[in-house]
Amino acid sequence: MNKTVAFVSLAAGLALTALVLGLPRLAPPHPASPVPTPRPATASNGSLTMTSRLSHPYITPGSADLFVTVDLTGVELPGTRRTPVNLAVVIDRSGSMSGYKLQQAKQAARHLVGLLGPEDRLAIVHYGSDVKSLPALPATPSNRERMLQYIEGIWDDGGTNIGAGLHAGRSHVTASRGDYAVNRIILMSDGQATEGITDDAGLTEVVKNIRAEGITVSAIGVGTDFNEDLMQGFAEYGAGAYGFLEDAGQLATLFQKDLQQATTSVARGVELSFELPEGVSLGEVLGYRAHQEGRTVRVPLPDFSAGQVERVVARLTVVGTKPGSAVDVTGLKLTYTDLLKDAGVESAASLSAMVTERREEVVARQDKDATVYATRALSAKNLKLAAQALREGRREDAKGYVMQNQALFHEASAVVSPAAVQADLAEQQAVLQDYEQADDDESMGAAIKRTKSRAAKSFGKITSTY
Template sequence: MNKTVTLLALAGGLALTALVLGLPHVTSQPVHSATPSPSKPPPPLPPPPPPSTSQGSLAMTSRLSHPYITPGSSDVFVTVDITGQEVPGARRSPVNLALIIDRSGSMSGYKLEQAKQAARHLVTLLKDDDRLAIVHYGSDVKSLPGLQATPANRERMIQYIEGIWDEGGTNISAGLLAGQAQVETARSDYRVNRLILISDGQPTEGSTDEGSLKQVVKDIRTRGITVSSIGVGTDFNEDLMQAFAEYGAGSYGFLEDAGKLATLFQKDLQQASTQVARNVELSFELPQGIALGEVLGYRANTAGSTVRVALTDFSAGQTERVVARVVVTGSRVGQAVDVTGLKLAYTDLLKDKTVETASRLSAMVTDQREEVLARQDKDATVYATRARSAQNLQKAAEALKKGRREEAKQFIQQNQQMFQEAASVAGAPAVAADMADQDAAFAEYEKAASADDVNTAVKRSKTQALKSFGRLGSTY
């Protein structure tokens, strides 16, 4: 293995140690004394934020990894949980769906049969006021136009599914555009409009470059249509399919076995039909002297002191988490430092209006390191560690894909160390599942022998990374 890569990887792991163990990484103005003075009690904590803030169908809960910081420049993690309101006893909303099935030659046999069986199951779940179009693509595209799911039409849909056969290449762009056209014909009549795309391969016909395909999904989203994507097998482009779900504000799923497609179709229908919010955007307003380090695992747009993160559409009970690293400068001991303002803006589907929810987070400056340790937020520490581990997991997957197995395992070992350190703050049970995930990934990387084994390990790791970043409800 390249020794330089190993040393750099180890250095990166050690740089995180102070943060995870409980002391924000200080880059300037070191504390002069770590010994507490018996005659000088610590300053009081700033008022904690409310457990959750909600003015509509979404609740926002925010916290800092370190509500106490030492003088100087420190890295602090902001974690924000957003949860869709439960609506007990509510009747699910009618949906306008297009199911887009890859029927290219690589889907022949078991995969296509399972896709057809899952599609038939989806039809049985529909209600009379739902609408479904069925699109299947190879080199060309064929469609059953969108129909109300009356008993007679459901029978017609099932018969149409029976007639799908494998043929040709993989023209994903044509399939997406055909699905959009079918949904568009009734879009204004429905509150929920959604495409569900299934593919097992790389795009080989139509638009094949990733930029053009992503733009297709972005354009579909601007029409108020959500896109979910499901990758089957080991040959599809997981980064592209994940991007479809992200840009389309939908969900992403990876299935090694097409036999589980019915379960994912059912989940996606349930999520679509219980939507409570769309056009969701989380903003960080950074005061003077506070700098953004990074938003982990999300695409962020920065304009001046405002950082905006676009999120998925939300269904009832769905939770998504955003973790951001900010650089906070504390100067005067006893001074409360304003870390960030938070604003959550979205279209509330329950109230049928735009809603904004806001809160602020602040930290107290102290020269007593014991207070930094004692007041550290255990949950936020675990969340931050998961998000940082997700970055390593993505790097590990890419290294494994390129044949650099030892480098990939090194990233997993860094994660194991990070979670051990987080356990010293939050307790071993808080990270037991995370440690098990890292151990399983390490073992899988060691055993991966064939190309299929490697591809499976890569896709599993990247799916797990999405969840660890905080995409909890939008990753199947």
């Protein structure tokens, strides 16, 4: 590893560790004075439950960095009938899909057809240089036979016109959008756009416009040649899910998973807002798009299905003044359309920290769960840097970022216990082994995509990353 890069990486690691753990570490209070576990704030007025925590419920006077973690969970719906779906599956059939990939894509599409009922609608779109499609039809027995015959006739041909495929999917879903609560496009591709709209900004704008019409977009990348940043962006702007598959044989499983998410949807148009009091400033929202207007920070989130869990971690700077007093850290507001109530819902919570002159109290009262969540989110930043370094051929630098993560989790274990981060350390070790074994362009591309998928989950995109 380049010595300068190594030094900067180590310095950054120590700085991040200090943020997470509130270093220097100090001895806990005397055993005769047990420390109560910090209580999370929970709010639920509908199909989503919001649970929020502060990494440091106690701070010292002056400026302090701390983390807010917000878990959002969709209500469980055991034994209930799923919601009918208006769906378009958009399949890349360009020349690079020939053979095994296209065979598996067709098999996955056939499997998807078999999961639908007469109350559902499905359009089948396939694209190369041009676009062909079977318009959306109710999935009646006779129409399912027609769909299966159509799938059988798909053959590989041409370049990769992703934009045209998305436009076709939108037009088919839009035709019946008003009759369905759930409207969704599942896009599958193994390559980068070579025809039609080829720039990332233009393709992302297509997805933004589709989402603005109330249609969700999920993106599944197959192999090692597709643009994972673009496909992840499709899922993020499209409020759907992102999946990476090395083996096209897993497509049927992912199609089924995405259909399950779509047909058990409980909330759409989900947005989390942070209201920052005077004296509190935003450092960053880790891994999510965030928009700040005045003292309000808005974070758009995916549509939620039953049981879905997503997490948002934000770093804030707070100024504590008088010891013994409480300082407001943030107000939280969750807004969404509740599909079970067919109405808009708003939930709110507030978080505050106590000011103390006793630094040992700051450390002793640190929230263990929030500390783990914050450490994972910080490690995700390093994983993205590692993936970029690997792409640029800087393997040793990439490994350095991962080793920095190992140091972060070891430091966190001093606060939360080694068992709490054992799986995280094992995952970082697996990444290092992945980098060691990547010895050609294909294995290198796969390692990069696996790293970015891990980063998305560590940021908190737990269920929306397949």
